[in-house]
Amino acid sequence: MTWTIRQRSSIGPLAAITAGEGPVVLLIHGVGLRAEAWGAQMDALSQTCRLIAVDMPGHGASAALPARPSLAGFVDAIAGVLEQPAVVVGHSFGAMIALDMAIRHPTRVKGVAALNAIYRRNAAAQAAVMARAGSLDGATTADPTATLDRWFGAHVTPQRIACDGWLRMADPAGYRAAYRVFASHNGPATADLSALHCPALFMTGADEPNSTPAMSREMADLAPNGRAEIIADAAHMAPMTHPARVNTVLSDFIGGCA
Numbered sequence: 384m385t386w387t388i389r390q391r392s393s394i395g396p397l398a399a400i401t402a403g404e405g406p407v408v409l410l411i412h413g414v415g416l417r418a419e420a421w422g423a424q425m426d427a428l429s430q431t432c433r434l435i436a437v438d439m440p441g442h443g444a445s446a447a448l449p450a451r452p453s454l455a456g457f458v459d460a461i462a463g464v465l466e467q468p469a470v471v472v473g474h475s476f477g478a479m480i481a482l483d484m485a486i487r488h489p490t491r492v493k494g495v496a497a498l499n500a501i502y503r504r505n506a507a508a509q510a511a512v513m514a515r516a517g518s519l520d521g522a523t524t525a526d527p528t529a530t531l532d533r534w535f536g537a538h539v540t541p542q543r544i545a546c547d548g549w550l551r552m553a554d555p556a557g558y559r560a561a562y563r564v565f566a567s568h569n570g571p572a573t574a575d576l577s578a579l580h581c582p583a584l585f586m587t588g589a590d591e592p593n594s595t596p597a598m599s600r601e602m603a604d605l606a607p608n609g610r611a612e613i614i615a616d617a618a619h620m621a622p623m624t625h626p627a628r629v630n631t632v633l634s635d636f637i638g639g640c641a
Contacts, residue, residue, distance in 0.1 A: 386545035398444035403429030410436040413475030417443035423626030441557020452560040494582040494640030502570035516566035519559040576605040588617030
C-alpha cells in the first residue's frame with residue numbers, strides 16, 4: 384500500500400482521520416509522524432470498528448499544546464476527542480500516552496494496546512535518548528537518516544520513504560516538544576501497571592532494540608489483564624512493516640474488549 388495524505392476532521396484543537404462504524408478505537412502515532420502512519424490499520428480495522436486516528440498535538444494538522452509540554456498535557460488533549468469509552472492503541476510515544484490515559488482516565492478506556500512501548504530503559508538507552516532530545520533546537524528540521532536507520536535498517540522501502548517525508552514535514556517545535564517529553568519519561572510506574580485492570584496488550588517486534596520484547600513481557604506480567612505479543616522479524620515500525628500480523632492481533636484484542 385501507499386501512505387498518502389488523507390482527509391481530516393477537526394475535533395477541538397486536534398485533527399483526526401476517522402473511518403468505519405462499530406466499537407470506537409483511538410489510534411495515537413509516535414513522535415514526528417502523523418495519523419497516516421496507521422494507514423494499514425485504518426484500511427483493515429475500519430471494516431468492523433469506528434477508528435479515530437489523531438495527529439498528536441504539534442504534529443500534522445493539530446495545534447501545539449498551549450502551555451509547557453508534559454505527558455499529562457498530551458494525554459488530556461488526546462483524551463478530549465473521545466465522546467464515549469474506547470479501545471486506545473498507541474505506538475512508541477503514542478503507547479506511552481495510551482498507557483497513561485488508561486491509568487489516569489480509566490472510565491474512558493475499555494482496553495489499551497501499547498505497541499513498541501518502553502519500560503525502564505537501561506542507563507545507556509536513557510543517555511542516548513536524552514542526547515537526541517538535547518540535540519533538537521526546535522527551529523530546524525533534524526536529519527532523519529539516523530532515525531530511519533534505527534527503524535528500517537539501510538533498505539529503501541515504501542515505509543521508509545513515507546516516514547522520511549513525514550519526519551521532514553514535521554514542525555520542528557512540535558517534534559522537539561514531544562520528543563523531550565518522551566525522553567524524560569521511562570514508562571509507566573510499576574504500581575500503576577499493577578493497578579491497570581482493563582485489558583492490556585503489549586506488542587513489539589522481536590528485533591526491536593529499544594522498546595524490547597523483554598519490556599513488553601514485563602509490563603504484561605505486571606498488568607492484571609495483560610498479554611504480550613512479539614512480532615517475528617519486526618522492529619520499531621511493525622504496524623507499517625508487518626501490518627497483516629499486527630492487524631490480526633489488534634482485531635482479536637479489540638473484539639475481546641468489546
